[in-house]
Amino acid sequence: MIIVIGAGPAGLAAAEAASRNGTEVALIDSAPRMGGQYWRHRKSVTGYKSPRADLLFSKIAAVESITHISEATVWSAEREGDIFKINYLQGGVENSLVGEKVIVATGAYDRALPFPGWDTPGSMTPGAAQSLLKGHGVLPGQKIIVAGTGPFLLPVATGLAEAGADIVGLFDANSPLRWALSPRALISNLSKFFELIYYARLLNKYRIKPQFGRAVTALKDGVATVSKVDSHFSITGQQATLPTDVVAVGWGFLPDLTLGGLLVFKQKVDSDGTAIFSVDNFQLSSQRDIWIAGEATGIGGADLSLIEGEIAGLAASGQKISPTLLRKRFRKQLFADALKRSYPVQDGWRGWLSVGTTICRCEEVKLQEISDSVSELGAEDSRTAKLFTRAGMGLCQGRMCSRNVSDIVSGITGCAVTDTDRIAGSNRPIAEPISLGQLSDGNIRL
């Protein structure tokens, strides 16, 4: 039995590929419906318009050797010899799955940067706006600013406009000219031009004019400050204030590496400074019998995730992998690298903060406290700053702030963030908070 963790594009492709030779697959996911964040949809609405998704959904539903376990959150995982035990919570009840092989396809979440007011109601990630709309049919507000960086801002802004929102502004801090740095990736992925034309038409239809070199740098009492920023993200002086109900700001994605700390596989730091899992040519992790596919091996989008998932599924079930499939992955990887070059997150954001800006949302740690931990208490890395201030020790276990805390500390000390520091931020012994009652009821051993 192969246990696939995550039912987004990578996990679905992995489960489908593994089932082709009849291998038993358990596909476990925390959402009520398969599709992950990318193909999020409502039962009653088929608004996500993806023939690829429909095909995978129907294949997986039809194959008897695949069991889909939905609304189940994996909170820990362990290995005993050749057997894996994946522990999950479903409807408040603790349960386990046992299998010989595991495919990890846990995806990613929006990367958020702090700014004054980012912790007030009305500020959210583009992913949150997208999930409210696509998953629940709810607009987060009437007047919305979509900002940050990356191509994901396009479907979010146009999707919200399509549902009736007024898009007050669409701001990308980077310049589209950065694409000129990646001619090879563009030439080998011509289909991406059609996507661009598709979104350009929608932007035109809803009269949304994207503006570049601009960032939301503050939000207060329903008014967003939009600043002109240079290529380092430093504010260059010109600012505008725009009344809005919502700012949806996101800076690309961070992979969910939670299971890496539990099953102990090797991580590395990607070209853009993101901690990711290290895999071989066939998506095998540093541990035998564990394959990893999708965003957790480097942010690359759904196209790349589907191919990686297929390779992982074929490898885990002992099927042949064609050189064509590997070449396809190479092409998509070129594009993923180009995305990282085109939409970097530069250090200048640290200049947007004021001393009272919240950095760790869970523990309400302000910039001042982190600065003091470095200048007065002598913290030299994020780990020490965390011990002094509790930044990153709240319920989210540092998923939102640990990378930002590292960057802030490094900005004060003048020492670059080490790979060890980047990777340490993603190791967690427990994947999800679990109550002692649930622990004791379920007869769990830690």
Added chain:
Amino acid sequence: MSQTDRFTFNGVDIQYEEGQSIAAALINDEKRELRSTRFGGEPRSIFCGIGICFDCIVVINGVGNQRSCLIQAQPGMKVESGQ
């Protein structure tokens, strides 16, 4: 039309459509402030929307620290602002 039902939030009736999360139903009803923080008493709302950030936590039928963005609304649920 989807079927609608109700739960209460801090004692007030909230209508929702079947399948909607508690947070989505509250945002739809223009109740953006889902809780206030432990130390500063600052208002917080939905932020990541996918169960990562824990900012939207509420108390559901007496059980605290529940992520309102993940949990589907059920008829008669008693939801209160967490801390």
